[in-house]
């Protein structure tokens with residue numbers, strides 16, 4: 366039986382925490398959060414852990430995707446719909462290609478806080494505090510917007526609740542019917558300049574659906590999907606205030622999301638983020654960037670997964686396309702030799718960011734693809750499971766990452782550069798990526814045995 370979330374760990378060093386200027390306001394907001402209903406149910410977190418255990422065993426694939434930084438203005442039916450639709454479309458393609466269930470986890474309904482490289486942003490000689498996500502301050506470059514305001518934490522809670530509510534409605538109310546999702550993909554294939562390349566895969570999915578129809582009534586799983594919410598557990602005041610003792614088991618759960626992850630900048634072994642994550646039972650992700658080592662990964666396993674529970678820990682590697690083939694093998698070999706069964710996911714975004722000539726932070730579609738390709742190659746070579754991908758995307762037609770079938774160029778970035786922080790794949794680039802990963806799956810030979818098992822996709 367676990368104890369209450371004591372606050373002893375809060376004195377540990379905690380990177381990237383806002384220096385809230387108004388402690389009374391912070392106390393008031395945290396009291397509100399502590400007395401508010403949970404956003405997710407502990408049993409759902411356990412269910413996700415079971416799904417991720419299947420990923421760790423090589424029987425499922427993880428698609429973790431969504432915004433870099435959600436914004437309060439972005440809490441609209443249209444934006445949530447576009448984003449969810451894009452993720453479901455990607456999942457449909459990947460499910461077919463991998464012939465295993467795709468575990469769908471959104472960077473949604475809570476991704477409102479951002480770690481930053483610099484405390485301040487300087488424009489035209491004016492210095493202001495950096496934007497740290499809508500949970501902390503405003504994006505507009507003016508003094509008033511950039512004030513760190515703890516009341517924003519309660520807006521984060523409400524924005525997360527509203528988003529999650531709509532996601533739950535969409536994913537269980539018929540909207541996510543696989544036949545509908547596939548029809549959207551057919552539209553994408555018809556309209557994409559690279560559509561021809563994807564035509565044959567889309568046709569195969571048509572045939573599979575027709576075959577299923579001819580077998581009799583379609584199972585209910587075809588109409589609904591399991592969708593989970595995740596975000597970076599960055600703001601420890603918020604996460605701790607939304608931690609509850611599960612009445613079934615007595616264990617602690619962070620009920621702000623089904624899964625939370627620890628970022629590259631906050632994964633210090635002796636830091637408060639790791640200690641917090643060690644105390645809650647949710648599935649936990651940890652980003653591993655180019656400065657991490659395989660020994661760090663082993664130490665993180667000891668801290669976060671002492672019981673060696675498959676599905677508890679997901680390592681999200683973000684090494685960069687140029688390094689993944691060299692550095693990932695040592696991680697996978699050491700972790701595998703330790704006996705731990707973790708999920709390996711590839712974040713191909715954060716190691717491939719650069720400033721374009723036009724001054725925008727961007728990422729090249731081909732580099733993103735190359736990191737994923739390297740990830741697949743390493744796992745194929747080692748005989749381990751390339752468990753999933755973790756990507757930043759939006760369902761809107763933004764121009765933030767260069768390349769893709771529409772050949773977005775540096776000069777196009779200014780047309781619709783709308784991210785609040787890092788550049789995201791737009792809808793078409795996201796779908797293209799899914800089709801390309803599907804091709805990789807096909808050529809890696811991984812899907813063949815699964816196809817022959819005739820997986821229909823438990824928990825679509």
Ligand SMILES: O=C[C@H](O)[C@H](O)COP(=O)(O)O
Nearest residue numbers: 433479480481482483786787
């Ligand atoms: O999403 C990740 C980080 O918050 C982001 O890359 C930080 O960006 P910065 O280096 O511009 O602060």
Ligand SMILES: C=C(OP(=O)(O)O)C(=O)O
Nearest residue numbers: 480628629630652683715
């Ligand atoms: C900040 C992020 O990534 P990282 O911690 O890998 O830099 C992120 O995924 O939003």
